[in-house]
């Protein structure tokens with residue numbers, strides 16, 4: 095069914111510049127009306143001309159034109175031909191892991207999104223998949239974790255919330271030598287700043303909930319792949335398992351993506367200014383931001399990323415200080431999630447990574463004093479002032 099249900103970016107979509115692709119890839123004026131923006135096809139089914147004869151679309155779980163437009167657009171942004179949209183980032187991860195069979199082994203980064211760790215250890219292990227969690231900053235540790243039945247290497251870079259990086263070209267070479275697939279969770283960097291496919295990785299996933307949609311009004315996910323056989327299986331899973339996004343969500347995400355380059359430039363500019371300022375602040379004991387020269391993997395960041403974005407973690411030394419900081423900010427809202435136009439602040443140990451045990455958190459470095467910032471696109475000065483007043487209160491604790 096290649097070309098039927100599989101969303102495939104055209105060569106034209108893959109050739110223009112990134113910002114042009116963000117606005118246009120996969121989208122042409124509507125042939126019926128000339129509408130310049132893709133319509134939201136609010137329909138669950140499509141009429142058949144005769145019994146057994148249907149057009150390109152049949153039933154909206156299988157495919158929907160708005161969803162297909164989003165898939166073509168995101169495939170083009172990641173520089174791949176195929177993309178499959180899901181109802182959340184976790185549904186995208188679940189689809190990728192569903193390509194495996196009992197006994198298959200996955201080497202996963204030890205500091206991945208808490209929900210990724212949870213679905214692996216509390217669901218897929220039960221179905222017979224095997225997982226090893228390794229510090230993927232170190233290529234030797236990945237190599238050591240590989241066994242005879244390893245099928246996938248799953249990495250998140252930069253990682254949430256410790257901003258650990260994985261050398262994507264090196265992992266891609268290692269995987270190619272061993273006949274393994276590399277899956278990269280590219281949610282933090284986005285294809286604007288990091289292109290895993292260009293670096294040799296086969297599969298990229300996103301929580302489109304975050305930077306790609308960028309406006310904190312949709313939950314969604316995408317799996318991008320360079321391989322037609324994987325695309326076919328993912329297409330099968332969209333239809334057979336049904337964890338698909340609705341057309342409205344696809345349309346909102348498409349609209350969000352159009353301004354991705356502009357937003358990412360601002361997240362990055364403010365992110366760098368705020369990280370530099372926080373690094374010098376007396377209340378900050380440690381800071382984790384790949385754009386800082388003091389980040390132990392700054393060299394790698396400059397090599398494989400073209401910007402560092404708006405995610406910053408700081409350790410303010412104690413739970414009491416962290417609590418005061420996240421509760422005292424006025425512009426930075428205390429909330430889960432990240433990557434929207436608005437600034438958010440969170441406490442990983444009790445929020446995104448609450449599902450991990452104390453030992454698991456300690457091993458990765460997620461202390462009780464760790465606070466994570468998602469720097470939005472508000473005025474940088476206002477954000478600095480907000481953090482300054484909240485840190486003053488935190489210091490008194």
Ligand SMILES: *Cc1c(COP(=O)(O)O)cnc(C)c1O
Pocket residue numbers: 182183184185207209210250254279281282300301302303304313314315
């Ligand atoms: C949020 C997030 C996810 C999960 O995505 P949902 O859309 O919330 O299901 C996966 N990976 C990373 C890095 C995330 O930040």
